[in-house]
Amino acid sequence: AQTVTQSQPEMSVQEAETVTLSCTYDTSESxxxxxxxxxxxxxxxxxxxRQEAYKQQNATENRFSVNFQKAAKSFSLxxxxxxLGDAAMYFCASTGGATNKLIFGTGTLLAVQP
Amino acid sequence: EAGVTQFPSHSVIEKxxxxxxxxxxxxxxxxxxxxxxxxxxEIKFLLHFVKESKQDESGMPNxxxxxxxxxxxxxxxxxxxxxxxxxxxxxxxxxxLGQGRTDTQYFGPGxxxxxx
Numbered sequence: 001a002q003t004v005t006q007s008q009p010e011m012s013v014q015e016a017e018t019v020t021l022s023c024t025y026d027t028s029e030s031x032x033x034x035x036x037x038x039x040x041x042x043x044x045x046x047x048x049x050r051q052e053a054y055k056q057q058n059a060t061e062n063r064f065s066v067n068f069q070k071a072a073k074s075f076s077l078x079x080x081x082x083x084l085g086d087a088a089m090y091f092c093a094s095t096g097g098a099t100n101k102l103i104f105g106t107g108t109l110l111a112v113q114p
Numbered sequence: 115e116a117g118v119t120q121f122p123s124h125s126v127i128e129k130x131x132x133x134x135x136x137x138x139x140x141x142x143x144x145x146x147x148x149x150x151x152x153x154x155x156e157i158k159f160l161l162h163f164v165k166e167s168k169q170d171e172s173g174m175p176n177x178x179x180x181x182x183x184x185x186x187x188x189x190x191x192x193x194x195x196x197x198x199x200x201x202x203x204x205x206x207x208x209x210x211l212g213q214g215r216t217d218t219q220y221f222g223p224g225x226x227x228x229x230x
Contacts, residue, residue, distance in 0.1 A: 004156070033216045044117070045205070045221040091157065099170040100209075100216045101147060104157040 002027045002096040006105035013082045014113050020067075021077045021108045023092035033095045034068065034075045035102065040088040048090070051075065079110075087112045116140065118222035120206050126228045132194040135225045139188070139208030146189050147209075147219060148181060152202040160204075163189060164211065175200075196229045203227070 004025045013019035025034065032053045039045040051059045051068050058066050063080045075094075079086055089109050093102040119138045127133050139146050148160040160179070161171040165186035174181070178197070183189040193200055203226050207219040 035218075037221070044223045047218050047220075050218060093157075095216055096159075097170070099162045100145075100219075101159040101162055101170060101173070102149070102157075102207075102219060103159070104149075106154075106156045 002029070002094065002103045004092055004094055004103050004105040006090075006092050006108050008108045009106070010109045010111070012111045012113060013079070013086075015082055015084060017082055018078060018080045019082055019110065021079075021090055021092075021110065023075045023077070023105055025073050025075060025092070025094045025103075027073070027094055027096065027103075029096065033100075034066075035093045036064070036066070036075075036077045037091045037093060038086075038088045039091065039107075040085075045091070049077065082112050084112050084114060086110060118206055118208050118220050120204075120222040120225050122225060123223065124226045124228075126230065127196055128230050129198055130195045132192065133196055133227060135191045135193075135204050135227070137189045137191070137206030137208075137222060139206070140220055142210065143208035143220075144186065144211040145209040145217070145219075146183060147207040148189070148191055149205040149207065150202050151205065151224075152199075157205065160191075193227075196227075198229050201227055201229045 034051045036048040092105040096103040121136045146163040151157040159173040162169045163183045180192045203224040206222040209217040209219045
């Protein structure tokens, strides 16, 4: 069975500092996608960044970047210059199967300290 | 462009009652997914529609759950009769019909269901 593991239930970072959220996954698919979603308190879940497994280059979106290690099945998220608005629950997910359903980790709650 | 909407935002019902959750996907999105997050656990897939057809319902917990997608537009998820373990947040997501590639799923705000 495909699984996604987030080993950090909670993380904290100082404003303007950098933080890395960990994610590992296990899949038998040869072609798959990886995602980080963010869910701020009482708000909608939104996509932060996505990575196609066939691409070797790590995805980057402004202050957000990933470290994709395919052989190790690792997909960590780095947030640079953290801002108060980055405080949220972060979910790592991978696609699973022909229907592209998402397999999620349990989430990491990120607090940003002023 | 309107995002994915879900109704109601919260529902509190008693065990044995029936509840119907509704999801309106982004206009033009043929893929519609239902997920559920039980408190403290991971978000789990329930089922997937392509237009009005159920493509994958492998995540549906049991036959107390019934999902429909009338005319390929909005979808409903009915729980009848509800049990305590059905409590959680039910998310809906939609995406465009890709051509062999995965399109990003856009999520609704979720419906928080509490069964007492």
